[in-house]
Amino acid sequence: MTMTTQVSAEHIRAASDTVKKIRDEIAKVVVGQDRVVDQVIIALLASGHVLIEGVPGLGKTLLVRALARTFDGNFARIQFTPDLMPSDVTGHAMYDMKTESFKIRRGPVFTNLLLADEINRAPAKTQAALLEVMQEQQVSIEGKPIKLDPPFMTLATQNPIEQEGTYPLPEAQLDRFLLKIMIDYPDQQEECRLVHSVTNNQVGDSINVDAINSIVNAEHIVKLQNVTAQLTVDTRVSEYAVSIVRQTRDWPGITIGAGPRGGIALIRAGRAAAILNGHDFVTPDDIKDIAVAGLRHRIVLSPEMEIEGQTPDTILQNLLESVPAPRL
């Protein structure tokens, strides 16, 4: 028993090849963050948004620029600050003296890839405006809804240090991100490679993304997303995903578990992971691989666990060790 109609194996194979090429292109400039790159591509294929957490200077902007370049997409960046207004994000109507009419000035969200840098520095109102756009994929200016051009993906970043004066995202809004990706320092060998590539015959310290070739266009990405959405998911695999999510609600150490949106996220991300892994069907491994990234921002640890220094990742790893793999 399956959840969806199947697409042809050729389409899936082609999609898988394209995705692998995109990954290879990004890997030319983003060094030592293979897992992060994979998870960002998974979110793109699943038409989701990601929240990236990591200290500054690990190549988050570079990653977004590189990804945008692989499909000739538009890229915009908003640096979130305490005085950022919702209209600075979405756009606004402006009176044009010449034509004596209001003109709509579109905000930076009208793009394919939006980097919302340090999203937790803006007040709740501005955050809510962006999160609404993420959910609805459209902007209302002066009461007029304007659809965003697909594909649209937000990559919001958070800095785990310097939390003073920030506005942490509430759980309900965190739920809107498909994945929360933790970006960490690369290992020594990869860092050496990174330093070498940045300093070799290069003026300044910015990494040049000119080396990245465009593999597809924006329309092609939408097609990839459609192929991904139609991938076969056996009922037992979806039950496995739901079991993991339900387990978070009963697990000691977790005060608030993931909601149904967590299970939906696991299936969506699992499909994209299957494409990335070259399958034309989703296996429990695809779900398990993405489970931590898909659920870490949807659970709230108990104070005892936080005092003990446990992280959502360690708790979820233990939880995954207890959920039986699908029964056959």
Add this chain to the structure above:
Amino acid sequence: MMMQRWWRPIIISWLVITLPVFLIINYFYYDRPLMAAFLFWWLLPVFDRIPMHFLSRALFGEVVSVRALLKNWTSVFLPHMIKSLTFYRLDFARSYNLPVWQLEKLKGRARAERSRVLKKLQYSSAVGLGLMCMMMEVIVFFGLFGLVMMFMPEYYAGQMALNLFEGEDVWWVGPLINLFVYLTFMIIEPFYVAGGFSLYINRRTELEGWDIEIVFRQLAQRLSQFSKAALLLITLALTAQVSFWSSEAVAKETSPVKKSVTSDGITNEQAKNTIQEIMDSDEFSNKKKIAGWYRKKKAEDEEDEDDDESSSKDSDFSLAGLDLFGNTLALSGQILLWMLVAALVVAGIYFYTKWRPVSGAGGRRGSGKAMPKSLFGMEITPESLPDDVGKAAMDLWNAGKIIEALSLLYRGALTTLMHRDGINLKGSATEGDCIRIVSQHAQKITQPTRDFFRMLTRQWQFAAYAHRLPNEQVMADLCNGWRQHFGAGS
């Protein structure tokens, strides 16, 4: 809070039902007052149901009379009574669980599930409430004790001390202390129940979105007033003790002076001079020092008969009073310390069992030492396999049972890997995990066997998750390969 609004009917109900029980217990255990107090304390979960019954109705506008309560005594007192007096007697969150038992009347799994949902987030508050009320009971008990001692004639105070600390039999001390116990529970217990009920209502409001937020805001407002009242009570109780000590000291200093002025109308100076003259006379100057051991209370008794030596008696009773408080404080400190030790042990056991799965050590989550009997819902014991797995799988294939045939091969391979090669596979291991674990055991499993296992797993995944079945040739290869890599002679 609720108690502030309905304290009168609640206390009346409490008195009507518990006072006879208290009197009966004390009648039967007249000679063992400690036992009587213990029995009454042990029965508190039953008495808690009185305020709970009243509050649960009063909150929704129905005022229950004592008669109506007694009429429905079976539904009020009987549900889960045995449990509440045995397994759950020492549960600090008793008043929080009580609505589930008494009002919802849930049983078995439904009750456990309900309690689990309710306990999430609020349980620690409920336990905190229990601990706080216990402390309050201790304070109120000693406050009452101090208050009564303060107004008690010194003769009786001394007798009380003799009874408590010298073991002398004074008939009225035991019942009096039990009365303090009764009053303490009468004052605190309804608050404890009301607090637990408020937490329960609050949790249900969170869970079910009861549209009574405004009402609870009003309740919270009253709660703050109650807190002030409780603080006042504690202050009064403590002040009673302190003022008792201080009054003792003041009395000793001032009473002789006042007596001399009022009775004879002479000044202090004159009195001193006269005393000095008398003391210097021959009759009083013949001083003799006698040293020896004697029982203090006997001396006190003798002194009681002689009115002239009343000042000496006063001094002894003052010391007895101080001793009493010192010893009482020491005893209560000791009790509290032991309770703390017991609480720490219980907390240690509780947290160990609670967090064991989180830390991933031992227990039902699996340490990985024991071989699971089933994996992916399949039997994986050697006994569950046919003698010739390859042949049995081919027979299933020929019978059109393709999934079953592949399942048998895959199950057989896992069983052999676990029992023949000693590879540990957890119940949570997915197919990919199994391949990874097998590839890590290169010294135990040969490369061709690992390759075959990978191929078999792949075919199994195709069949199970993609519904893509192998053709006959692939199936025959799998059966032959199985015999070669996992069969008896391999």
